[in-house]
Amino acid sequence: MGRSVPAYPSHNDRASPRPGPRVKPEGEPNYEKNRGTVKQKVFDDKAPLVITPKPSPRCPTSASRSNYKQGWFGNVAPMLNGTATPRPHTAPPRVKPDGEATAEVSKGGRMKVIVNEYAKRPATPRKPRVKPEAEETAEVSKGGRMNNLLHKYGTLPLSARAVPRIKLEAEEIAEVSKGGAMRNTIHNFGKNKRSPRPEPRVKPEAFDNAELDKGKRMEIIVNKYGRGPLSSRAVPRVKVEGESNASLDRGFRMNLLMHNPRGIPGTPRPAPRTNTSQAKENAFKGRGSMDKIFTQIAKKSFIYIPGQQSRQYMRASIG
Numbered sequence: 001m002g003r004s005v006p007a008y009p010s011h012n013d014r015a016s017p018r019p020g021p022r023v024k025p026e027g028e029p030n031y032e033k034n035r036g037t038v039k040q041k042v043f044d045d046k047a048p049l050v051i052t053p054k055p056s057p058r059c060p061t062s063a064s065r066s067n068y069k070q071g072w073f074g075n076v077a078p079m080l081n082g083t084a085t086p087r088p089h090t091a092p093p094r095v096k097p098d099g100e101a102t103a104e105v106s107k108g109g110r111m112k113v114i115v116n117e118y119a120k121r122p123a124t125p126r127k128p129r130v131k132p133e134a135e136e137t138a139e140v141s142k143g144g145r146m147n148n149l150l151h152k153y154g155t156l157p158l159s160a161r162a163v164p165r166i167k168l169e170a171e172e173i174a175e176v177s178k179g180g181a182m183r184n185t186i187h188n189f190g191k192n193k194r195s196p197r198p199e200p201r202v203k204p205e206a207f208d209n210a211e212l213d214k215g216k217r218m219e220i221i222v223n224k225y226g227r228g229p230l231s232s233r234a235v236p237r238v239k240v241e242g243e244s245n246a247s248l249d250r251g252f253r254m255n256l257l258m259h260n261p262r263g264i265p266g267t268p269r270p271a272p273r274t275n276t277s278q279a280k281e282n283a284f285k286g287r288g289s290m291d292k293i294f295t296q297i298a299k300k301s302f303i304y305i306p307g308q309q310s311r312q313y314m315r316a317s318i319g
């Protein structure tokens with residue numbers, strides 16, 4: 001066997017046995033005391049367990065005894081149990097006559113109503129203070145104006161305004177400005193007749209472009225793509241091996257995408273390159289196990305049973 005390597009230089013190089021400590025006779029009690037008692041009382045299982053009695057609290061008076069119990073047991077248990085500490089009757093609260101109402105409210109009646117009787121009592125009657133000269137404005141601010149705008153718009157008589165002075169040549173514009181154009185836009189949109197527009201002036205050489213701009217080109221692309229006759233062009237020369245590509249370029253591919261996407265043949269997947277059994281097993285595991293997990297979960301049902309504390313659910317098999 002090889003020689004063990006020390007943990008650090010000079011490890012276990014001290015002389016054995018070590019010389020005893022030099023203690024004078026008068027310092028022997030302190031030496032024994034400073035050695036400690038952790039090994040004797042903690043690590044020694046055979047040492048007797050000495051329980052030191054707790055000193056009794058020094059509470060000479062009843063008030064100190066009450067403070068000691070309150071500090072030892074605390075106030076959480078009485079708060080949770082709902083037992084309030086009785087107040088001494090020797091010192092009632094000093095309340096002035098003008099503060100009786102505030103003191104009565106501060107006893108908790110208002111908070112009790114908010115917590116336990118919220119939305120059960122009728123609303124507090126409120127009466128706004130309105131000056132006589134502001135009565136008309138206050139009446140309008142109650143919502144009457146907005147109510148007329150939302151629910152009675154156009155049915156109320158017009159306000160007393162001076163009849164506008166309109167010239168004869170502006171009668172038509174004034175009639176439209178009364179709301180007739182907006183009413184047709186909102187309520188009769190798409191139902192009125194189109195306004196007569198003059199035919200666009202098209203030159204003879206631009207007649208074909210004008211016809212296309214009416215939307216016929218887009219209609220053919222969307223609804224008749226690949227179905228209509230081809231344009232008057234020379235038939236392209238296609239080799240035999242390029243016939244399939246030429247057929248796709250004539251619109252067959254776009255026709256399938258637009259009108260029959262399910263008719264597009266799928267690309268065949270390459271055969272898996274698994275030669276050994278381990279490779280086949282890894283390929284099978286690579287597909288995932290989520291279907292098995294869902295199958296197992298679908299066979300289990302959790303039914304809640306009221307009234308039971310130890311076992312709240314019962315598992316039952318469906319399939």
